[in-house]
Amino acid sequence: MELYTVSLPASLHASVDQLTKLLTEQAIVDLHIDSNAAQSAIVEFIQISEHDIRCQARFPQFQLKVHGPAVYKAASLAIAEFVVSELEPAMLASIIRRKYRNHMPSEAAAIERYCHDLLHGKEWDGLGAKFHEADRLRRKNKVASEVELFLQEHTQINIKGFTSFRLEPYRKELAEVVEYALDEYVLDKQYQEFISLLKYFVFLQDTKLSMVHLLHKGAYDFMLYDESFKQLDPNPPTDRIVAEMLETEMNIEDMVISSLIAVSPKHITIHTRQPDMQVIRTIETIFDQRVTVCVQCAACNSSLDELVQP
Template sequence: MELFTISLPTSLQKSMNKLSNLLKEQVLDDLHIGSKEARQAIVEFLPISDQAICCQAIMPHFQLKEHGSAVYHAAATAIAEFVVSELEPSMLSTIIRRKYRNSHSADAAALERYCHDLLHGKEWDSLGTKFLDADRLRRKSKVTTEVEQFLQDNTELNVAGFTTFRLKPYRKELAEVVEYALDEYVLDKQYQEFISLLKYFVFLQDTKLPMVHLLHKGGHDFILYDESFQLLDPNPPTDRIVAEMLETEMNIEDMVISSLISVSPKHITIHTRQPDMQVIRTIETIFDQRVTVCVQCASCSSSLDELVQP
């Protein structure tokens, strides 16, 4: 007895084995019939072409009233996993190119990278991978629900057509991800242009001090010293143009950059236990070869250990 057939487009022909394995594994996990060592098979998935697979009920073990809902749910879960893992990147790419068709191709590629980081590769503050896993499960659940409803009323599922003309809530969410990625891309691009402008300004500036030491207490808390380790004014007079630039573009926690630009040192030594922190990388970018990062030296080892925040 044939329950349903799932077909893939020619472009995904090589992924047929993955879909087939997902379907078989999910049905085996969901239908706990018999012992784990000897479960009685009630359905099987048979390839009927290079692009289609058929779900066949094994009679008389399969009973529609008893097993039908579980089979449809298991199959829908497997198809949802396939959509999210295999088709999601191309769906995002299609949304980007339709919505921003006049953008430069490099911009479209950058947006795809931003989307990937948002959905897969970037941890969200302290929530980390738990948030990413929960977010992925939520997207997958939207696909599962709609596929399951479709399989209960239809015997043929064309995956390409289904993802193009159905899955409205899921596609809407992907479009929102693209919108957010665009906002992040524009903000980052503006910030990078701003950093480049500051770097150029520093290049043109005359140096005022031969050396400064920047002790990083933790977070965005810094103490500024001269070459003799004498405390410097944390808020020295700033060039009016730079002050206006920083006021409009830079976060208040990064105002240490304003202080460094104001004293215009020939060399900066940053003493820190967090050399990979973004604000430190920004200072390195702006002041370029003037910067040395120290994680522990004779001058700072004791004082920094006392000052550093847990």
């Protein structure tokens, strides 16, 4: 007895084995089948073509009233896993092409990378893997709930048609991810252009000091010293245009860059225990070869250890 048949588009025929495996493994879990026994005692999965998989009941062991709900539940979870893991990137790419067809291909590819980072945890690294896993599970459950309802009334499910014309809550969420990714892409692009402008301004400036030391106390707290380790004014007067640019474009914690531009040193030594911090990387980008990053040296070893915030 046919319970349901899943059809993949011809372009995904290479993924039939993967989907069959997901359907089989989920059935083993939801039907409480001993994986060491003959798993076909209740249901079996047959690839009836290059892109069609049929789930058949095995009698007399299978009982529709007893096993039917678990079979469809297992199928919905397996298909949802397949959609999220295998089809989600292509669905995002399709949304981007449709909504932003006037963008350059390189920009569309960049937006896709931003979407990937958002959906796979990079944006939320500080919250840990649990947030990423919970977010993915929520998307998967959105798909699974609609697949389960569909299979209760239909024995044929075409994955391409289903993902194109059903799954509205899921597709709407992906469209929102694309919108957010585009905003992040535009903001980052503007910021990079701004950093390039600052870098060009620094290049044109005459140097005022031969050397400065920048001690990083922790977080966004810095102290500025001259070459003799005499503390400098943390807010020296700077060029009016640059000051206005920094005030409007940069966060208040990044204003240390304003101080460095104001004193216009020939060389900067940054003493820090966090060399990979974004603000330090930004300073390296703007001042380029003028910057040396020190994580431990004789000049700052004891003083920096005293200053660094716990």
